[in-house]
Amino acid sequence: MESLVRSLRNLGLAAPNxxxxxxxxxxxPQVEKRLAQQLAVPAQIDLMDSEDASAAMVDAALLTGATEAMLANYNRTxxxxxxxxxxxxxxxxxxxxIKRIPLKALLSQQEAxxxxxxxxxxSSKSQxxxxxxxxxxxxTDSVHCSTTAVSELQRMDFDELLAPKRFEGRYLVVRVVSRLSLYASCSFVGEIIPSGAPIPISIAYFTPNLNLYGEELDAMLPVGTYLLIREPYISTNYLGFGGPITGAKGTVGIRVDTPSDVIILDEDDALLADLCPDGSCNNSLSTLAQFAGWRQEGPLSRAIQRFLNQNDQDSCVPPVTATLASTRDIIRRFLRQERPGAAWREWLSAEKLGLWKTEMDSSAVADDLMLKVDVLVELSAFAEADTVLETVPLEERDRAWTCRKAEVSEALDVNLQGPSEGLLQRIFQTTFTDPSPRFSLGEFLGPIAVQQIPNAGRxxxxxxxxxxxxxxxxxxALGSTYSTDKExxxxxxLRVNIDSGVTSTTTQVLAATRCIYKILDRPELATAILGLTAGPDIPNSKYVAKPYPLKTLPLSGDAAIQSGLHPPDVDALYVNGVLRFNAFGPAATPAAATGNDPMSRSTMPHPLPAILNHACLPNVSSVFFGDLVTTRALHPLPAGTQIMHQYVQGELPYDSRQSLLSKHGFQCGCGLCELDERDGASARHQRESLLATSLPPLVDRSQALLQNMQLAAIDAHQDMVAALLELISNLGATYNPARNSLRPDLADIFLRASKHAxxxxxxxxxxxxxAGAEATGAVLSANSITRLPDLHxxxxxxxxxxxxxxxxxxxxxEMSWIQAAIDTxxxxxGGGTVLFLQRYSPELYPVLHRLADTTAIPV
Incomplete structure (x- = not known):
């Protein structure tokens, strides 16, 4: 891709959208040819504007030909x-x-x-x-994740390495000796200890921030950092997984497929002491003030973790010298890095050491308590945060305290009864101004339980x-990712799996990265994410057999501190499978203004809602508000009912629905699918053909008439109604005569005919x-609705x-029908009348002006 983009820009063309x-x-080949023409169009237009038209045509043809050649070269590579x-x-x-490559050569390659x-x-900025x-x-599906504890592994050195090979039961210790380079994976040069042999290394899923570079990137793994790599895989092309496309050109190196295989070592680690008895393995990054920004715990946490790992006496603490200032800075740094688990462990470690009691000034105490609240809020521990807020000295409760108290109280209210109508209205409005909205709110769990469903899993x-x-x-969502995120x-x-052919876009790849780090930072989340299945082709993780949590709370005390010592083993292949089969991909928010860009979809991993099974004819509605999803009952439902929402829209044709659902390994047999099956394959295909060929020209004619209501003659509207009714009749013949009124394909056509009539x-x-309302499954009385729609x-x-x-x-x-619309x-x-009017404004539906007036709601 980088070579293609560079070549296009050299010709004055833009990079592909x-x-x-x-x-x-x-x-x-036709797609490639059409793509070449699209990429060359802007420059061709400029050429055609020139005075010499004949020369311009020749130049335009050459430009298109050159673009085709570049695409051919790209595909060949x-x-x-x-x-x-x-x-x-x-x-x-x-x-x-493998051959040993001189350090100078590898460093030169890394600088390149x-x-x-x-x-x-x-170059992209200059254009x-x-x-x-x-x-x-x-x-590829051939990725590696170690599940073996370091204590059960044996160290190896450079002279034992073979390629390509994964060394099970072994580990390598390496020292970072170069700056970092980030593509999707992160690469650098390391020296294997104790031999000092240099070797290039790449780590996949290194960071969800693809815009990280320079000093900020290098600070993640500064030169001098010691790493232990469990069961390393030596690749003949260490950048082939997550690096730029270079054809068959590759360098032998260590390819780390998942971050959990890497452990950062302190200078006083026993492993380093054994390797360097003379003290030559001096890691200057293990001081209290300095540490690697990638995956390493805070200095106090590391000290307490090692102490607790070696001692059972909870009352004892190791002799550690630290300052409050450095500890506060480290906790804030963890929060900026989206590592609230590490921040919490550092806070608890400082508390165990009595560090927070060294200053008695009420202002300093208040600042520290507010910092603790910040950590708890990021952990979604709102009840605990509220308790801490109440301990802030009265004289120190300033505006910041008041605002935080209000935010925490609102989050707690959501925990108890869900978002209020006013809150939903504000959230909805936010999606029009914020292209990547995230809401720090509590989660509401209604009267639900996780159960095993016969032939359907949980x-x-x-x-x-x-x-x-x-x-x-x-x-x-846990690990929500928007295409408009600054990262x-x-x-x-664009990621392509060479085994399955499955393509994934930006947010899917980065959501997987976020989920991996969520689990590593907060091990208690492992069951929520890894407890989901990863599709029919990947064996279930050990977490699937555990009871599935309705809610995950942060750990506390020594258990929380120790959880950072041995984080879970996180298989990146499994996480990607979980996201592919469980994550939601709602369209871009209105504020994103991304048009039809297929790369603009967000990825929302919602573990608990992912437990819901599918029905094309659902009994609940799941709706997205940024990174929130709400689920409501569409009809009165008795206890014991399995709640089911849509993975694919029931309005889609039957065969399209089943095709889209096939990746989940099941065929839907809901009420709608049963009705469609009874219609018969021939009738369904005829219905699809009518909707694809006969409906579009009628819609175009209808739009023209409705836009010029004043000028169109009555007989034009009568002809339009007759044409639409003829189509309805033809479509009606494709339904089984015994079928009920649920015929969602007809709803919009009936409505359009009503506007003309x-x-x-x-x-x-x-x-x-x-008839249009009844086609959605609604049951109407003379003046209202007695059963809400089933879909559409x-x-x-x-x-x-x-x-x-x-x-x-x-x-x-009039108001009775409006109320029926509001109830639906x-x-x-949800969101009450105000949110209803926000979505169905009186400007678009003048009949609602009276409603806006009577409710005193501005429009």
């Missing part, structure tokens, strides 16, 4: 790298000794990598004013009867609007608002 990036891996990775897997059966990253960033550096990486069932519209869940903004990333016959418009809720709401509009001469009937909206989303 998101849609074009996803087309790059399409092997169809990509295929070479894919074949090299596949060949490497075959060669693992007969590995060969760093320069390329710098040039890439600078557009802001960095835009698309990247592509490969991955699911969520109700523990009591619930009413329609009742909130059942309100959960935050990946301007760095679209309103021009000349009110009764006909009323019948059509009612927005379409049903528009039909109900049409009925209200048609009854404007009778205010009571509440069961889907």
């Amino acid at each position: 998101g849609e074009q990036i996803t087309s790059l891996v399409d092997a169809d 990509l295929q070479q790298q894919i074949e090299a990775l596949k060949e490497e897997f075959v060669k693992t059966k007969s590995p060969k000794p 990598l760093i320069r390329r990253r710098t040039d890439e960033r600078l 557009s004013g802001s960095a835009y550096t698309p990247r592509q990486i490969l991955d 699911g969520l069932v109700l523990t009591r009867d619930v009413d329609q519209g009742e909130l059942l869940l309100c959960c935050r 990946c903004d301007g760095v679209p990333l 309103e021009v000349y016959e009110k009764d006909a418009a009323l019948r059509l609007a009612r 809720w927005d379409g049903a709401i528009q039909c109900l608002l049409m009925l209200a509009k048609l009854h404007q001469e009778d205010q009571a009937q 909206h509440h069961s889907m989303i």
